[in-house]
Amino acid sequence: MPDDTVLPAPVQRGKSLWVPVRWSELPGWGQDNLYEVWNAWVRGCERPVPGHAGLCAEVRQLSIATASEQQAWVMRRFLPYRITETDGSLPAGLLTGYYEPIMAASRVPTSSYRVPLFGPPAGLRSGQPWYSRQEIDTLPAAQAALQGRAVAWLADPIDALILQIQGSGRLNIVESDGRTRQVRVAFAAHNGHPYQSVGRWLLDQRAINEASWAAIKAWAVQNPGRLNEMLWSNPRTVFFREEALSELDARFGPRGAQNVPLTPGRSIAVDPQSIPYGTPVWMATQGPTLNLQRLVMAQDTGGAILGAVRADLFTGWGGWSDEAYTVAAALKQPLQMWALLPR
Structure with missing residues (x-):
């Protein structure tokens, strides 16, 4: 969809409001290596979110596509929505690990x-x-x-x-x-x-x-x-x-609340009353631990993961000295999120 196309109305999603935006409004869009998220997306298609079953066949076919082909498909088949509070206000958001x-x-x-x-x-x-x-x-x-x-x-x-x-x-x-x-x-x-x-x-x-x-x-x-x-x-x-x-x-993490294995760096835990499991989410964060602008999949939840713009990034597995632990332990910084909805 060209950026001058008329956007649809916002969508109420339980504890959040999803406001449609143009692809040009996503910080860093086009710079992410989408092939890195494709494994997480394919695993998520084992338990597809309602309305995504047909898209999942295309996701599997695009596993060996080029990065530009994957990006073009995402833009053709989805529309980004900024996740806000139910009144449309933008919270600071919080990303942990x-x-x-x-x-x-x-x-x-x-x-x-x-x-x-x-x-x-x-x-x-x-x-x-x-x-x-x-x-x-x-x-x-x-x-x-x-x-x-x-x-x-x-x-x-x-x-x-x-x-x-x-x-x-x-x-x-x-x-x-x-x-x-x-x-x-x-x-x-x-x-x-x-x-x-x-x-x-x-x-x-x-x-x-x-x-x-x-x-x-x-x-x-x-x-x-x-x-x-x-x-x-x-x-x-x-x-x-x-x-x-x-x-x-051993190549994946444990099964999250969506009942699919988690992918390091590409699976997030969310509040399911704000974001349904299986939803592709564009995430942007800048802070002392990570600077990220990437596509992730909502595949898990947690007792402390509550609110519209709240996510927990799965960082992998390891012991006390490994990067998975050190990043997860230190990660606590502002967050912006956009959900991708099928057109």
Whole structure:
């Protein structure tokens, strides 16, 4: 569509308003390597958003197209909409990051690995609160309900908390025969309590100056007698299921809320009441961690991902020293978003 074509009316989308714009209004449009997002788009087509099923056949055919052919197709078949608040105002927006941690674990409890990751207890009902994190640690009834349901055991309770906040992870797990293999633990359910940030809890008490995991871990080492108090400030507990990790699975992240594997740098978590899963989104952000203008796919959500212009960028997988972690941990900067709607 030429840039002088009359634009359609805005579209109300739950918690957001989508205002049509011209392609020339997208900062950086035409400079992105669209082939990098195509794998994420193809995976998203395993669970296409309503109205996209026919387009998905074309997406698959264009997997081997040139960058210019892919760009021309996107412009021909879609129209960009600026995502705003429901009244049309433009918020500052917020982009954060998340990743898939890789951690050492044991199949059975040992003197070193004493922190369990549990599978869902019997009788857990979605939307109904179960025992809180503190109650799970202290009430015999809660502990009895989780007896025999540990998927694996970690060495550090803060690592277990990180895994729960990220929603999934890869474990280098020591089996009973002494061999180590890598498996994935994926989000299975949570206990129905609201998520509360332990970093915010520590900041409010002026116990730390920045809400980084390094600062939180350092505080825990210095204050072992208050560790549970900090952990219990977040009543939400996440339960996991174990998944085999094939060679193909290892090339992608865990399955997000859209139930498709996440692609590093190209999958985002959104508020589904603002942006439906499977929606292509043009994202622009400038800040101390990343300067990005690129096409991404809305394929996941999270407890803290709320609002019209709010996204969490999946950065990949790794340990404490890897780029996936360092970027995800540092990323917190303004965001602009445009959803692409089929014409």
